[in-house]
Amino acid sequence: WTGSDVWHLLNKTAGIDPKILLEFDHLAVHERLQDELKSVGIESQVLLDVPSDQPLSSPLYPEPGVLLYWQEKNLMFMEAEVRLIVKMMPDVTFHIIGDKPTKPVGMNCKTYGWVSDDEKALVYDQCIAYLRMSRHDGIPYTGVEVSRMGRWVVVSGYDYPHWVRADTTEAAVKALRKILAVKKPNRKG
Numbered sequence: 001w002t003g004s005d006v007w008h009l010l011n012k013t014a015g016i017d018p019k020i021l022l023e024f025d026h027l028a029v030h031e032r033l034q035d036e037l038k039s040v041g042i043e044s045q046v047l048l049d050v051p052s053d054q055p056l057s058s059p060l061y062p063e064p065g066v067l068l069y070w071q072e073k074n075l076m077f078m079e080a081e082v083r084l085i086v087k088m089m090p091d092v093t094f095h096i097i098g099d100k101p102t103k104p105v106g107m108n109c110k111t112y113g114w115v116s117d118d119e120k121a122l123v124y125d126q127c128i129a130y131l132r133m134s135r136h137d138g139i140p141y142t143g144v145e146v147s148r149m150g151r152w153v154v155v156s157g158y159d160y161p162h163w164v165r166a167d168t169t170e171a172a173v174k175a176l177r178k179i180l181a182v183k184k185p186n187r188k189g
């Protein structure tokens with residue numbers, strides 16, 4: 001179970017009867033999600049799959065950028081807030097992977113769409129931080145992947161070790177500005 005799975009289950013948009021799920025063993029990616037599943041009668045174990053085959057890269061930051069993972073029309077993601085952050089930071093390049101936005105996000109954005117692992121590594125090498133503004137989340141896989149590579153992760157809503165919590169657009173901009181000013185990798189991530 002990841003954050004979006006639990007969110008859809010709790011908001012009854014998944015179309016799944018929780019009773020049928022009692023027949024299976026369940027894994028959650030975070031203790032908070034385990035608690036939320038328990039609240040609807042689903043027992044689970046916590047498991048975080050950290051990619052072990054992903055080589056650690058040494059960050060190259062000629063012009064540090066910020067990574068965004070885009071999911072079009074997913075209510076879990078705080079699209080309006082992310083668009084405002086991009087607008088508030090016109091001097092920063094944002095690198096967008098995932099769905100291609102149907103409306104332009106900003107002149108300071110580079111959109112790649114869905115990328116292969118090799119292409120993804122090239123995009124990550126252009127970024128010092130990953131921004132994830134979400135209404136409900138587990139531990140996002142992209143966040144785990146980039147933090148393992150020495151990138152900073154700025155997230156909303158929850159405290160994770162070695163990541164920066166920013167619940168508002170102003171807090172996210174402040175955190176990103178601080179990271180971009182230092183230009184050093186997150187050695188604890």
